[in-house]
Amino acid sequence: MHSHARPSRPPISLENRVFIALLQSADALAQEAEQLVKAAGLTGAQYNVLRILRGAEPKGLPCRGIGDRMISHDPDMTRLLDRMEKRGLIIRARQTDDRRVVKTRITPQGLSLLKTLDQPVRDLHKRQFLHMSAARLKILSDLLEEVRNRKPA
Amino acid sequence: MHSHARPSRPPISLENRVFIALLQSADALAQEAEQLVKAAGLTGAQYNVLRILRGAEPKGLPCRGIGDRMISHDPDMTRLLDRMEKRGLIIRARQTDDRRVVKTRITPQGLSLLKTLDQPVRDLHKRQFLHMSAARLKILSDLLEEVRNRKPA
């Protein structure tokens, strides 16, 4: 055996290739979006929370409900919301009927900040998929749905 | 105007839906993989580095080269590699011809650790896409390639 022999590598399966392609594509797209919202002083997670809370108006959502709806589930919702509350983007109020629950709502400031990002984000996504036909985008959308809706083994 | 009016939300475009679906799918798959390699005491990034370095044997790679090949580019390669070197998974040596460059190689320990994960990771990916036909996987693979190879506007 040579000391410089290439270590045996497992064959790359189709599944493996799709896995990697999926993660790389997502990371590239997410990076661009992250950069965009960073100009408004937001992280991707914070932007995501704001959008969720706008969609949850006027009722607001409990801490857990936000976590469930997030793209990538954040295990430390409390302090994520702490920072956003400190900046006046959201407001929290403990429920009177069930005092365990803290309902979070987006503030007018949060809403107006979010509004300034709506068009730029839409434009970014248009650019990100500009080279793909609507038909192929639809197929991609369906396939991704299929990936997500798999039954856990 | 009502105080409880729903804030106006921008219409959700097809591009937007695909963006979100892509990120959610990637996150779900990545989470499972992360859990798997965590059993071996590795983070996803560390596992990724080990695979890259196995593929780069016997030459090894400079710090920057590893970063370029990673799924999600880590801006702090130095300390990521520091931790791995401390655990004996990799070894670093400054080049003599260009003393700016530090070449990193995987150690036999790193290789054997990686080897114990090969089969479990392959099995996981098989399970993750078990419900999809090879034909549809191929289409997905091609579409993702199309996403990644877009020309920057």
Place this chain on the structure above:
DNA sequence: TGAGGATAGTTGTTATAACGAATATTGTCA
């Protein structure tokens, strides 16, 4: 009614990520 368990959220701690500035080395060209 009251003990045990479930649920919602918080907090402490440690490790890692993110960002920028700094160091060292090499290439370029006036």
Place this chain on the structure above:
DNA sequence: TGACAATATTCGTTATAACAACTATCCTCA
């Protein structure tokens, strides 16, 4: 050659993520 830009990596600092333990409140049912 010697100043200046480019390249490769490291370091200092701050913010955030990850994990686990903890508090408070509510629910169930013997």
